Amino acid sequence: MPDRHLGKVVFMDFCEGDCYECAHPMIHATIEGQRVELSPELVEKYNRPGPRYTSYPTAPTWSENFSSADYQKQLETSNTKHLPLSLYFHIPFCEERCTFCACSVVATKKHAVAEPYLNILLGEVDRVASYIDRSRLVEQIHLGGGTPTYLDCGQLESLVGAIHKNFSISKNAEISIEIDPRVTTDAQLTTLRKLGFNRTSLGLQDFDAEVQDASGRIQTENETRHAIETCRALGFSSVNVDLVYGLPRQTPEKFQSTLKKVLSLNPDRIALFNFAYVPWLHAHQRKISEGDLPGGWTKLEMFCTAIDIFQNAGYDFIGLDHFAKQGDELLKARREGTMYRNFQGYTTKAQCDMLAFGVTAIGYVDGAFVQNAKKLKDYEDAISQKGWATCHGMKLSGDDLKRQWVIREIFCHQKIDKKKFDGDFDLYFEKEIKSLEVLEQDGIVALGRDQITITPLGRFFLRNVGMVFDAYFKEGQKKFSKII
Ligand SMILES: C[S@@+](CC[C@H](N)C(=O)[O-])C[C@H]1O[C@@H](n2cnc3c(N)ncnc32)[C@H](O)[C@@H]1O
Ligand code: SF4
Structure with a gap:
């Protein structure tokens, strides 16, 4: 970001939209000491109906x-x-x-x-x-x-x-x-x-x-x-x-x-x-x-x-x-x-x-x-x-219990420690890890060798991360409220 943003914690106001990196207003917040920015494009992309995961399966x-x-x-x-x-x-x-x-x-x-x-x-x-x-x-x-x-x-x-x-x-x-x-x-x-x-x-x-x-x-x-x-x-x-x-x-x-x-x-x-x-x-x-x-x-x-x-x-x-x-x-x-x-x-x-x-x-x-x-x-x-x-x-089946554990880790601890998983995490969730790559590009998760971490920005999109591991979720079902 340009210098004028450095060292200046801007909460919740719009930047003037003239940075070299963004042409639009942003919303800013600080999560756990890290400043995050949300763009309208990102919000638009992820704001869809989804469960709050007070239970899995829902x-x-x-x-x-x-x-x-x-x-x-x-x-x-x-x-x-x-x-x-x-x-x-x-x-x-x-x-x-x-x-x-x-x-x-x-x-x-x-x-x-x-x-x-x-x-x-x-x-x-x-x-x-x-x-x-x-x-x-x-x-x-x-x-x-x-x-x-x-x-x-x-x-x-x-x-x-x-x-x-x-x-x-x-x-x-x-x-x-x-x-x-x-x-x-x-x-x-x-x-x-x-x-x-x-x-x-x-x-x-x-x-x-x-x-x-x-x-x-x-x-x-x-x-x-x-x-x-x-x-x-x-x-x-x-x-x-x-x-x-x-x-x-x-x-x-x-x-x-x-x-x-x-x-x-x-x-x-x-x-x-x-x-x-x-x-x-x-x-x-x-x-x-x-x-x-x-x-x-x-x-x-x-x-x-x-x-x-x-x-x-x-x-x-x-x-x-x-x-x-x-x-x-x-x-x-x-x-x-x-x-x-x-x-x-x-x-x-x-x-x-x-x-x-x-x-x-x-x-x-x-x-x-x-x-x-x-x-x-x-x-x-x-x-x-x-x-x-x-x-x-x-x-719950064995698969449900595995996914339930993952979703709970996301919502409680914002990280998945693969070593704590009952099995070979990367093998079991190969398809899901592939899907998470898009979320990684958008700065929502960090895919590490031993753990998957939800970034401070990702705190706004926990439901979207959970949905990746939800074996029953189908897009377009009008059952859930919107994420944002
Ligand atoms: C069972 S109610 C609270 C107890 C008590 N009846 C009261 O209203 O003070 C539990 C909480 O659910 C939340 N709640 C109810 N409807 C909601 C909705 N449509 N969206 C989000 N939260 C809701 C409210 O914050 C409410 O206080
Ligand atoms: S109707 Fe009002 S008082 Fe009753 S549970 Fe809902 S929020 Fe509470």
């Missing part, structure tokens, strides 16, 4: 033929390996549906729906637990949704009571819950802390009033601040906030102001999700006017601003879209190579079997994905009548 490839009998077999065989456990509970209810939301939600203000759901969920817990060797320790518990604090204090106590009745919980277990600051009371937070919860994750999305209005989620700054301060005062050891970039009416200037306010809240972790605009899957997103959505280039600009602002404030950029404060366990896990990625995002608890309870809940047991019925009535009827609600799943 959910659309699983089979409806995977039955509850298959699940029971997996539960039984998992005991021989005696891996620790991670438990996930899906509470689908929200009082209202936010227009932008792509989660699995049942919107109703009739809180009476919670009690029968909880009773059925507890039945599922009893049944699944009866297959699990009691000496296996639970290292992680997560309540997600929907809005788990749709359950009142007594209902939360019943759920945790059932967990303790059925499982052995490790003293160091990470016990977390998703909190909507608009509806979660101090009494609920106090109860959760008393019940042993040590982590909270708060939905924030964006502070800007216009963005909130266009996204169908009005949330005051006071509500968010109060929830975080209460979590701190109660002694939760970690508070995460969720932000989304790419929401309707977001602009780089307004988003920058949200980011600065977020820093003033001093969260331990930040998840910065790329807005998944998938109206063909979630029809309610059609209420969002497409004209209000920022384009790919603007989204990238906002993402780069966030990377810059968070890193300058002392957060490390993790994987695809997470940031963690110095001293956070996630950073330690990343350093030690034990960080893991699952449906709940990035986690320190690798090598667990995940048992998932509730409607649409997805588990992973002894090398198989297992999903419950996706509609509330189907789930409740299936558990009440048959005891099981398995509707989808997949037992």
Whole structure:
């Protein structure tokens, strides 16, 4: 680059377009101390629909033929390996549906729906637990949704009571819950802390009033601040906030102001999700006017601003879209190579079997994905009548497991150490390595003899690298959101 760029770290602004190397504006960011530049051509070339790889193989490839009998077999065989456990509970209810939301939600203000759901969920817990060797320790518990604090204090106590009745919980277990600051009371937070919860994750999305209005989620700054301060005062050891970039009416200037306010809240972790605009899957997103959505280039600009602002404030950029404060366990896990990625995002608890309870809940047991019925009535009827609600799943083949490992390395550690691969990597992935040559020419990966490294520029294109190793991915399928 010309001298005027040297030694000058330009974050997130456009160069004047008069360099000898570029005739177009660029977006700049610094990733792990290295300055990277993104050109419109590069963004155009790689910005296509693709999975986020919270699982491999991705959910659309699983089979409806995977039955509850298959699940029971997996539960039984998992005991021989005696891996620790991670438990996930899906509470689908929200009082209202936010227009932008792509989660699995049942919107109703009739809180009476919670009690029968909880009773059925507890039945599922009893049944699944009866297959699990009691000496296996639970290292992680997560309540997600929907809005788990749709359950009142007594209902939360019943759920945790059932967990303790059925499982052995490790003293160091990470016990977390998703909190909507608009509806979660101090009494609920106090109860959760008393019940042993040590982590909270708060939905924030964006502070800007216009963005909130266009996204169908009005949330005051006071509500968010109060929830975080209460979590701190109660002694939760970690508070995460969720932000989304790419929401309707977001602009780089307004988003920058949200980011600065977020820093003033001093969260331990930040998840910065790329807005998944998938109206063909979630029809309610059609209420969002497409004209209000920022384009790919603007989204990238906002993402780069966030990377810059968070890193300058002392957060490390993790994987695809997470940031963690110095001293956070996630950073330690990343350093030690034990960080893991699952449906709940990035986690320190690798090598667990995940048992998932509730409607649409997805588990992973002894090398198989297992999903419950996706509609509330189907789930409740299936558990009440048959005891099981398995509707989808997949037992991974040897090839799936190899590719799963590679994709996880890409998303967690941004490098593939060929020596750690179970087999001759270059021979096994000859075709994929050939495909990566184009990405190498574009500066996204570096193909070394012993390892493949994702470059700082490649951090923006992890999904594209993952797609190279995905044996099921077909271009042109309208299943996934766009990469940028
Ligand atoms: C289950 S929700 C959060 C819990 C709680 N219901 C709340 O809203 O505060 C988990 C997170 O998913 C993210 N999310 C939901 N829909 C999304 C979408 N379409 N694109 C990207 N992220 C999304 C939001 O950041 C949200 O906080
Ligand atoms: S963002 Fe949270 S509160 Fe809003 S609909 Fe989705 S799960 Fe419910």
